[in-house]
Amino acid sequence: MKVAxxxxxxxxxxxxxxxxxxxxxxxxIGDDCAVVRLAGTTVLQxxxxxxVVEQIHFRRDADPRQVGWKAxxxxxxxxxxxxxxPAHALVTIALSPKMELSALEALYAxxxxxxxxxxxxxxxxxxxxxxxxxFINVALTGFVExxxxxxxxxxxxxxxxxxxxxxxxxxKGKHLTFTPRVREARWLVTHFTVxxxxxxxDGLAADLPRLAGASGCAFTxxxxxxxxxxxxxxxxxxxxGEDYELLFAIRPALAEKLERAWRRRFPxxxxxxxxxxxxxxxxxxxxxxxxxxxx
Amino acid sequence: MKVAxxxxxxxxxxxxxxxxxxxxxxxxIGDDCAVVRLAGTTVLQxxxxxxVVEQIHFRRDADPRQVGWKAxxxxxxxxxxxxxxPAHALVTIALSPKMELSALEALYAxxxxxxxxxxxxxxxxxxxxxxxxxFINVALTGFVExxxxxxxxxxxxxxxxxxxxxxxxxxKGKHLTFTPRVREARWLVTHFTVxxxxxxxDGLAADLPRLAGASGCAFTxxxxxxxxxxxxxxxxxxxxGEDYELLFAIRPALAEKLERAWRRRFPxxxxxxxxxxxxxxxxxxxxxxxxxxxx
Numbered sequence: 001m002k003v004a005x006x007x008x009x010x011x012x013x014x015x016x017x018x019x020x021x022x023x024x025x026x027x028x029i030g031d032d033c034a035v036v037r038l039a040g041t042t043v044l045q046x047x048x049x050x051x052v053v054e055q056i057h058f059r060r061d062a063d064p065r066q067v068g069w070k071a072x073x074x075x076x077x078x079x080x081x082x083x084x085x086p087a088h089a090l091v092t093i094a095l096s097p098k099m100e101l102s103a104l105e106a107l108y109a110x111x112x113x114x115x116x117x118x119x120x121x122x123x124x125x126x127x128x129x130x131x132x133x134x135f136i137n138v139a140l141t142g143f144v145e146x147x148x149x150x151x152x153x154x155x156x157x158x159x160x161x162x163x164x165x166x167x168x169x170x171x172k173g174k175h176l177t178f179t180p181r182v183r184e185a186r187w188l189v190t191h192f193t194v195x196x197x198x199x200x201x202d203g204l205a206a207d208l209p210r211l212a213g214a215s216g217c218a219f220t221x222x223x224x225x226x227x228x229x230x231x232x233x234x235x236x237x238x239x240x241g242e243d244y245e246l247l248f249a250i251r252p253a254l255a256e257k258l259e260r261a262w263r264r265r266f267p268x269x270x271x272x273x274x275x276x277x278x279x280x281x282x283x284x285x286x287x288x289x290x291x292x293x294x295x
Numbered sequence: 296m297k298v299a300x301x302x303x304x305x306x307x308x309x310x311x312x313x314x315x316x317x318x319x320x321x322x323x324i325g326d327d328c329a330v331v332r333l334a335g336t337t338v339l340q341x342x343x344x345x346x347v348v349e350q351i352h353f354r355r356d357a358d359p360r361q362v363g364w365k366a367x368x369x370x371x372x373x374x375x376x377x378x379x380x381p382a383h384a385l386v387t388i389a390l391s392p393k394m395e396l397s398a399l400e401a402l403y404a405x406x407x408x409x410x411x412x413x414x415x416x417x418x419x420x421x422x423x424x425x426x427x428x429x430f431i432n433v434a435l436t437g438f439v440e441x442x443x444x445x446x447x448x449x450x451x452x453x454x455x456x457x458x459x460x461x462x463x464x465x466x467k468g469k470h471l472t473f474t475p476r477v478r479e480a481r482w483l484v485t486h487f488t489v490x491x492x493x494x495x496x497d498g499l500a501a502d503l504p505r506l507a508g509a510s511g512c513a514f515t516x517x518x519x520x521x522x523x524x525x526x527x528x529x530x531x532x533x534x535x536g537e538d539y540e541l542l543f544a545i546r547p548a549l550a551e552k553l554e555r556a557w558r559r560r561f562p563x564x565x566x567x568x569x570x571x572x573x574x575x576x577x578x579x580x581x582x583x584x585x586x587x588x589x590x
């Protein structure tokens with residue numbers, strides 16, 4: 001059988017069986033980042049790798065500066081989604097010998113700009129030849145206080161669901177220029193008890209069921225409330241993906257205070273309540289109610 | 296200008312300029328691993344990424360189980376070269392949709408076996424499509440006590456140079472089946488003051504000048520003493536590369552005790568004195584004496 005016949009989730013479940021374990025691992029495969037304990041401190045370390053491949057994640061004619069920015073910021077977004085601050089990056093680039101040096105320098109300029117903006121030190125990497133496409137892998141560490149580490153799986157039935165920013169339209173260029181929500185996530189987790197969080201990288205239609213599923217919940221979603229990028233349909237807002245906004249679950253008692261404080265702190269970035277987590281009904285399929293809304 | 300006209304070192308010096316810094320970085324780009332301080336503990340963290348690409352680092356018909364082993368063990372060897380123990384791995388695989396699922400499972404079996412043998416937890420990763428070759432990137436963390444962290448740059452004129460194992464002949468299969476010297480390196484750094492260390496991944500002819508250069512030294516090398524894999528010429532032992540043995544510098548007063556203790560502890564693995572670090576002469580090129588021996 002060819003791997004083409006399996007989805008990524010099936011591939012991972014096939015390959016990530018019987019993995020060697022260590023006692024210092026808090027969260028392994030299956031969340032935005034891995035989480036490990038560091039001996040002698042109450043701070044947790046977040047670990048993430050993320051790859052972008054030419055022809056798959058960006059076109060050959062994309063601005064290399066933006067490609068570099070995107071490669072780093074995708075990984076930063078995952079660190080933010082767990083409540084953490086990014087720290088150290090290592091970048092692997094496999095490139096064709098025919099690549100123009102000026103393009104490689106522009107790519108690194110984008111990488112450097114992203115690192116500088118989010119206080120990330122670029123501490124290592126590797127340059128290898130590629131017989132074909134340009135391949136960029138970013139390995140990123142981050143840190144988060146034990147009390148502020150948010151996974152996808154802590155949501156409870158009744159929690160309200162919020163999303164930052166506006167969704168959809170990433171294909172028009174936003175996917176290369178987005179800002180990962182580090183500042184917002186750090187503020188959120190230090191001021192409010194967030195039960196579950198994820199970054200919307202594959203589209204709300206994929207990532208909301210992921211968060212709900214990891215939390216053992218179903219969900220309700222009112223599509224008319226989804227904050228849309230100007231000119232985008234609800235469908236685009238649900239499915240385009242690469243929004244890199246935060247989606248999180250919080251208990252209803254905190255809603256009013258959160259919304260007020262958010263408007264004061266981030267007046268330019270919308271925060272929108274789009275639905276709620278709900279109890280999973282016996283005998284019905286997970287997320288059945290949610291997917292109804294997508295129909 | 297095409298990147299093909301530059302060597303890897305030149306590429307790195309072009310691209311790794313003006314990097315964002317952080318105060319917790321002890322060693323950045325330029326050693327076997329990056330080294331960072333962890334707040335609240337005296338243990339240092341080692342960070343490494345390493346990539347293998349089909350057609351560059353292995354042939355299409357290579358045993359995928361061995362390719363998986365190699366991908367992980369290359370990074371482990373770099374952690375060992377700094378005196379550390381590996382801990383957490385994240386593996387990125389970009390693959391063609393035409394790849395056989397059985398080959399991918401075999402690849403992961405090799406990855407798992409390497410992780411299990413060296414107490415590494417596989418905590419994350421990514422699977423992406425590749426429009427062409429198979430690409431595997433391993434990001435690896437490790438830990439080392441502050442007193443036992445060995446860089447390339449601590450060697451001093453007069454230090455004796457030792458190498459573990461036998462060099463050369465990696466092309467006959469050893470490059471896919473080698474054992475990274477974690478156990479030996481951990482024993483070394485906890486029992487002896489090692490001044491500088493590197494793993495021999497590009498061949499002694501490349502890695503010895505690197506260690507000497509980083510230490511600000513020249514070196515002497517007696518080619519007749521180089522421990523050769525059976526059937527290999529001195530030239531092969533110098534230049535084949537992918538030996539993944541340890542090369543280290545230690546002050547002469549420790550030599551006798553080291554050699555005796557090594558034979559008792561690792562009776563099956565040779566430890567060979569091959570030369571010494573020497574003062575760099577003004578006006579002569581770095582490593583000039585060493586390269587004479589290579590002629």
